[in-house]
Amino acid sequence: VTAALIFLANDHAPERMILCAGAGGYSVAQLYETQGMYLPVAEQTADMVAANIDKISDPAEQRVLKTGAEQTMHFLQMAMAAQQSD
Numbered sequence: 001v002t003a004a005l006i007f008l009a010n011d012h013a014p015e016r017m018i019l020c021a022g023a024g025g026y027s028v029a030q031l032y033e034t035q036g037m038y039l040p041v042a043e044q045t046a047d048m049v050a051a052n053i054d055k056i057s058d059p060a061e062q063r064v065l066k067t068g069a070e071q072t073m074h075f076l077q078m079a080m081a082a083q084q085s086d
Helices: 002-009 046-051 068-085
Strands: 018-024 025-029
Touching: 002 025
Parallel strands: none
Antiparallel strands: 018 025
């Protein structure tokens, strides 16, 4: 674990990396987000989330998020596309 900590503290270490370490093993964890879907305001209920959970959780088009802003932009783009199709 100490070697991973020292590596991440280095000026040349990658930014935004989750470096896992333990018992001599090392790996990188990444946060993925599925494509998901947009629900109109009237359909934003727990029942509708439950009814659509397979589509919401489908990993087919998942992608690695590098910043929190990417998730916000993704949701805004889905909402704007839904508004344009109305």
